[in-house]
Amino acid sequence: MDAKHISTDRILLVVIIGFLWYNMLLKSCESDVNISPQPTITIVKDTIWQTKIDTLHVETTKFEYVYIPVKGTKEEQKNFKKEITTAETALFKQGKLYKDTLRTDDIDIFTHNLVDGTLIDSKFSYKLKVPREITITKTIEHPKTYKSGLYVFGEIGGNKTQFDNLSLGLQYQNKGKWFASYRVNLNQIQSTTHNIGVGVRLW
Numbered sequence: 001m002d003a004k005h006i007s008t009d010r011i012l013l014v015v016i017i018g019f020l021w022y023n024m025l026l027k028s029c030e031s032d033v034n035i036s037p038q039p040t041i042t043i044v045k046d047t048i049w050q051t052k053i054d055t056l057h058v059e060t061t062k063f064e065y066v067y068i069p070v071k072g073t074k075e076e077q078k079n080f081k082k083e084i085t086t087a088e089t090a091l092f093k094q095g096k097l098y099k100d101t102l103r104t105d106d107i108d109i110f111t112h113n114l115v116d117g118t119l120i121d122s123k124f125s126y127k128l129k130v131p132r133e134i135t136i137t138k139t140i141e142h143p144k145t146y147k148s149g150l151y152v153f154g155e156i157g158g159n160k161t162q163f164d165n166l167s168l169g170l171q172y173q174n175k176g177k178w179f180a181s182y183r184v185n186l187n188q189i190q191s192t193t194h195n196i197g198v199g200v201r202l203w
């Protein structure tokens with residue numbers, strides 16, 4: 001009986017040493033391979049438009065004197081000058097240039113009116129500022145990661161009539177997929193109970 005008991009202890013000791021060696025081997029492999037799972041990133045963009053009505057009041061009291069060609073077509077008279085020489089006095093007549101600008105957060109509007117008693121040229125231009133505002137929502141989902149590890153644990157317990165469980169054990173978990181365990185009941189030294197277990201993760 002003693003030889004059989006000693007043989008069983010040796011077998012269990014070999015099993016424990018095998019677990020420890022396998023765990024160290026996995027740790028060394030994990031250190032060589034850098035695993036960095038990439039998170040799932042969701043980006044949602046939404047443009048917010050804010051409608052607003054502004055009135056452009058064209059400036060009619062402030063103007064700039066310019067010189068408009070006397071002869072030529074309507075298009076040629078649009079080529080005015082801001083200054084002329086004495087020799088060019090007979091070739092140009094005096095006119096007025098009205099310019100105005102409306103600036104808002106959404107748009108810039110520019111007006112240009114050239115007048116010599118009659119309207120020679122009129123321009124209306126704008127610069128639209130879009131989009132007004134963009135709301136960006138980012139959702140980052142980190143993937144679940146499981147690491148392998150060797151754990152030591154203890155148990156204590158019994159029932160109403162007898163306190164008969166004082167155990168010490170080892171449990172190895174392989175990245176949350178499966179585990180193997182060994183537990184020895186130390187309550188009764190002369191008839192020690194050995195337990196080996198395996199399991200897998202259900203969800």
